[in-house]
Amino acid sequence: MGFTFVMQFIAMGLVYYSFGVYLKPLAEALETSRFSISLTLSIEAIVVACVAPMIARLYAxxxxxxxxTLGTCALAFGLMSMSLIQETWQLYVVFGGGVALGLVSLTAIPSNLLLANWFDRRRGLAMGISQFGISISAAVLxxxxxxxxxxxxxxxxxxxxxxxxxxxLVPxxxxxxxxxxxEVGLSPDGTFSAKAPKAPEPVTWTFRQALATRDVWLITLIVGPCNLGIASVLLSLPAYATDLGISEMRASSVVALxxxxxxxxxxxxxxxxxRLNLKLVVALAVLFQVLGVVLLLLNTSYEGMLVAAVVFGFGYGGTAxxxxxLLAxxxxxxxxxxxxxxxxxxxxxxGLIALPLTNWIFEVQGSYHSAYVSLIGWYVLAALALALLPVRNQPRQQGQLA
Known part of the structure; x- marks a missing residue:
């Protein structure tokens, strides 16, 4: 858990959560709009989506x-190469391409693979502690x-x-x-194995079979809108706060909280x-995100934004x-x-539309208010998909496509 904690802390903190900090300086330095800069995350989302199946297969x-190690090299050299960019298209190539390869190679796939392999009875707690590193990275980084x-x-x-x-990361x-x-003579949850170490069973699902299952599509419609809401709020929050007259460091403290x-x-x-019904826990996370967005819309003072940050933070933290x-x-x-x-x-x-759509609405209306209002509809879609998802006591077997 400690290793995956640090790995996600660094990768997500420097690439995803800090992008809101990069937004204004890059727009000013490259003499372009915030919308153009935010398209970098759309390119990143496309790259991640295209290479994720291949990366997953390689990790298997x-x-x-x-x-x-290869993922770390892509992340480190990509970030350092950002110091050399002069044009917006170079930002898209370096950050949207190279840094994205590092991100997908160091975060969800390897971290959750390790935790799914190493934990069974306490898998939820293990994943929660590991992904504590994702959120705390925003508070620190x-x-x-x-x-x-x-x-x-x-x-x-x-x-x-x-x-x-x-x-x-490399050491x-x-x-x-x-x-x-x-591989080290143990069983999941850290107990000593009475049998000789053996290789895990071969992967039974193919990409095409996964696409044919209703469960995967329902999980997509639960998690996707939540991810959209998280990206829209967190990555626009520094700009939103400073537009309201809050200082840059105070704005960063709202994100940190x-x-x-x-x-x-x-x-x-x-x-x-x-310990509880999994659908109930997911519903709780979605509810807190909705309440956080509502509070953000109703409170534009620094103190009010801190209250919204607490509520929204508790909701968004459970999504990853x-x-x-759910998948495991x-x-x-x-x-x-x-x-x-x-x-x-x-x-x-x-992920493709989240921040660009938010900033497009900002460019058109001069405010993030309508963008935040529209998030409520996305959360309703997530709630409907959750209601239709049958949470299973035993993992779905190959061939169960309905």
């Missing part, structure tokens, strides 16, 4: 330390990156971020990355997923671990990388 077949940008300038700041990522990968407990409660929610909702738990619960750990790799392209359209 190739030595995990090699894959993680958004203020740090903001300070680096203000102190060193954005070009030097990108070099520092990329170098730090490589120096921290950890070669010290701690072990794909399955059977959102992330702190998102981190807490990952552990709390992960524990609840081990609950997504992984429905399909089993042997098929997990294939199913997750298939599901990521299905989620791509939500």
């Amino acid at each position: 077949e190739v030595q995990i330390r090699r894959m993680l 958004v203020p740090v990156v903001t300070w680096l940008f203000l102190t060193l300038g954005w070009r030097t700041a990108f070099v520092v971020c990329g170098a730090a990522a490589g120096l921290v 950890m990968i070669w010290l701690f990355a072990v794909k399955t407990p059977e 959102t992330a702190v409660f998102g981190a807490i929610a990952k552990i709390v909702l992960g524990m609840l997923a081990d 671990p609950l997504w992984a738990i 619960n429905q399909f089993g750990r042997e098929s997990f990388p294939t199913i997750m790799g298939a599901n990521m392209p299905m989620l791509m359209p939500f």
Whole structure:
């Protein structure tokens, strides 16, 4: 858990959560609109969706330390190369392409694969603790990156971020990355195995079979709208707050507080997923996101935004671990990388439109208010899909397509 915590902390913090910090400086330096800069995340979403099935297959077949090292190199060199860009198209290539390869190679697929392999009875808690690193990265790294940008300038700041990522992750990968407990004579949940170590069962699901299951589509319609809401709010929040007259550092503290409660929610909702009805726990996460958006619309003061941050943070924090738990619960750990790799392209359209749509509405209306209002409809879609999803006590077997 500790290893996947750090890996996701660095990758998600520097690539995803800090993008809101990058938005204004890059738009000013490259002399373009926020909408044009936000298209970088759409390109990133397309790249992630296109390569995710291949990355998932490689993680199922190739030595995990090699894959993680390659991903770290892509992330580190991509971030450092950001210091050299002069045109918007270069931003799309470097960040939307190269950095995206590092992101997909270091976050959901390898982290959840390791946790699905290593944990069974306490899988929800394990995924919650691991993904605590995702949310806490916003609480820690958004203020740090903001300070680096203000102190060193954005070009030097990108070099520092990329170098730090490589120096921290590569040694950890070669010290701690072990794909399955059977490789070191253990069983899931850390118990000693009475049998000799053996290789895991072969993956039973194909990409095409996954696309033919109703469960995968319903999970997509639950998680996708939540991801859209998270991206729309978190990544526009620094600009939204500063447009209201709140200082840059205070705006970063709103994002940080959102992330702190998102981190807490990952552990709390992960524990609840081990003990309560899984659909009820997912519904709770969606409800808190809706309430957070409503509070954000009703409160435009710094103090009011802090209250909204607490509520929205608790809702958004559960989305990532609950997504992984739903997939592992429905399909089993042997098929997990294939199913997750298939599901990521299905989620791509939500990430593709999230921030660009939000900033397009801003460009048209001069405010983020209508963009936030529209999120309510997406959350209604997620609730309807959740109501239709049959949560299973045993993983779905190959051939059960309905």
